[in-house]
Amino acid sequence: MSVRMELHKIIISEMQEQQIIMLKEVDGERTFPIVIGSPEAMAISRRLNGERPPRPMTHDLLANVIEALGGNIEQIEINDLENHTFFARIHIRRNGTMHEVDSRPSDAIALGIATQVPIFVAEHVLDEVC
DSSP: EEEEEEEEEEETTTOOOOEEEEEEETTTTTTTEEEEEHHHHHHHHHTTTOOOOOOOHHHHHHHHHHHHTTTTEEEEEEEEEEEEEEEEEEEEEETTTTEEEOOOHHHHHHHHHHHTEEEEEEHHHHHHHO
8 A cells, every 4th residue: 555645855065965855645634754875856856946958867768768658657655765875666557557666755756746746655664664
């Protein structure tokens, strides 16, 4: 079982290489941080601020490739946590078939923000972090 989450805030520090995104339960109060790299944090931040680069960035490119191949990103799911490392899956529907693609959560969330798809977190992951 998975819980719908939303990007609550992004914390960018120019003094550190790693940045933080906070996810919050849509119909609840649980929140938790995920540490991500600066490029992903900047991509997410630019998208949230409505900034459109003149050429596609990596996450835009991936979304464009998926669409060009007839796929539709339906959701992002953070599905596991092992040794303090989160794992995610991008759920893509193509020709009526659902495909789940392994991803780092930061890339999946950046792609999800770029394509405005819902973010889910597995209940057992929330149990561990909240």
